[in-house]
Amino acid sequence: MLATRIVFVIDKIEYKYFEFNELVTSFWLIKEFLLREKEVYITTIDKLSLDLNRPIAHLYKAFMKPASEDIYKENRYIEADLNDFDVIFFRPDPPVNIEYIFATQILDFVDKNRTFILNSSSGIRKANEKLYINNFPEFVPASVTTSNSDHIREFVSQYGEAVLKPLNRCFGKGVFYLKKGDKNLNTIIETATDHKKTPVIVQEYLKKANNQDKRVIMIAGECYEECLIKLSSEEDFKFTNHRDQFLKKAELTERERYICSEISGKLMEDGLYMVGLDTMDDRIIEINVTSPCFFIKELNKMFGVALEKRIADDVEKLVKKQVKPSSRICAGSL
CATH class of the missing domain: 3.30.470.20 (ATP-grasp fold, B domain)
Structure with missing residues (x-):
C-alpha cells in the first residue's frame, strides 16, 4: 500500500480557496487519501526551497472534520525536508514559466529512492504539453512550431484551416482558429507570436471532430x-x-x-x-x-x-513497484 506521508504541490488559487471543490481533481485525491487515513500536506511552488542540497518546503497539514465532507488546512505551516515524505504529487497549473521550472529543479534534489514524485520533475520539463505529442508523429495532426509568420501563413494556405496555440498556457487561453483568406490572419499571427519573437504551434484543423x-x-x-x-x-x-x-x-x-x-x-x-x-x-x-x-x-x-x-x-500500486522497501525503513504502508 501507499506510504503514509503525502505532499500535494497545488496551484496558488487552489491553496487560497482550499475547500472541497468537485471540479478540482487534486481536491478529490486529497480527500480520498485523507479518508484512507494518510498524512497529507499541501504547498505551492513559491513555498519550495533548497538548504544547500536539501529540498525543503513550508507545508500545511490537510484534514477533515468529523461528520464533514469538506477538506481543511491548518493555518500554521511546518518547515520540512521533502525527503521525509513518501509521495509528492506535483500539480500546479500552467503557465510553465521560469518560476514553474525553478520549482521542478528544486524537486530534482529529492532522493528518488526515498520519495516518489508524480509527475517527475524532469519529465514535466521534457514534456511541453503542446510539443510532446511530436514524439508520436504517426498519431497526431500535421503541425508546425515556429515564430516565423511566413511559415505559419504557408501552413494555413496549405491546409485551409488551422488552430494556433501558445506553448505554455492552458484552459484554451490564447488559442485561435485560423482560416485562409481571413483579413485578420496577419494580425492574429503577429499578436500570438509577439511579432515573430515567441514560437507557437499551429495544427491542422480537424473538421471531422x-x-x-x-x-x-x-x-x-x-x-x-x-x-x-x-x-x-x-x-x-x-x-x-x-x-x-x-x-x-x-x-x-x-x-x-x-x-x-x-x-x-x-x-x-x-x-x-x-x-x-x-x-x-x-x-x-x-x-x-x-x-x-x-x-x-x-x-x-x-x-x-x-x-x-x-x-x-x-497510484498505490505504482509506488509499491517504483520505491524500494528498504529505502524508507521507518515508513508505514499507504
Whole structure:
C-alpha cells in the first residue's frame, strides 16, 4: 500500500480557496487519501526551497472534520525536508514559466529512492504539453512550431484551416482558429507570436471532430475506459466552459486504445505517470502532464464509478513497484 506521508504541490488559487471543490481533481485525491487515513500536506511552488542540497518546503497539514465532507488546512505551516515524505504529487497549473521550472529543479534534489514524485520533475520539463505529442508523429495532426509568420501563413494556405496555440498556457487561453483568406490572419499571427519573437504551434484543423475533443485518462501507463467529450459552445470552436451541458459521455475507440498502448512506454520512461490525453478524430492533439483534469465528478456520474478510489489504488500500486522497501525503513504502508 501507499506510504503514509503525502505532499500535494497545488496551484496558488487552489491553496487560497482550499475547500472541497468537485471540479478540482487534486481536491478529490486529497480527500480520498485523507479518508484512507494518510498524512497529507499541501504547498505551492513559491513555498519550495533548497538548504544547500536539501529540498525543503513550508507545508500545511490537510484534514477533515468529523461528520464533514469538506477538506481543511491548518493555518500554521511546518518547515520540512521533502525527503521525509513518501509521495509528492506535483500539480500546479500552467503557465510553465521560469518560476514553474525553478520549482521542478528544486524537486530534482529529492532522493528518488526515498520519495516518489508524480509527475517527475524532469519529465514535466521534457514534456511541453503542446510539443510532446511530436514524439508520436504517426498519431497526431500535421503541425508546425515556429515564430516565423511566413511559415505559419504557408501552413494555413496549405491546409485551409488551422488552430494556433501558445506553448505554455492552458484552459484554451490564447488559442485561435485560423482560416485562409481571413483579413485578420496577419494580425492574429503577429499578436500570438509577439511579432515573430515567441514560437507557437499551429495544427491542422480537424473538421471531422466537429469542434469536440475527448479527454482520455492514463495512470501508470494504462488508459481508463471511462472518458468524455468536451463540447464547444455555439460562440466558440473549443471547450472553454467546465459545465455539465458541455460534457458528454464517450467510449474509447479501438484506435485510441492502440495509441495508448503505443505511447505508454515513453510516458513511463519519462516519469509521466498521471496524464490526460486530448484526442480528436482518433488523433492526439495534446498530452496534459502538469495538472490534468480527470473530470472525476462528471465521470463518476456518467459511469457509476468512484474514479478517485481507482486512481488512488493505481497510484498505490505504482509506488509499491517504483520505491524500494528498504529505502524508507521507518515508513508505514499507504
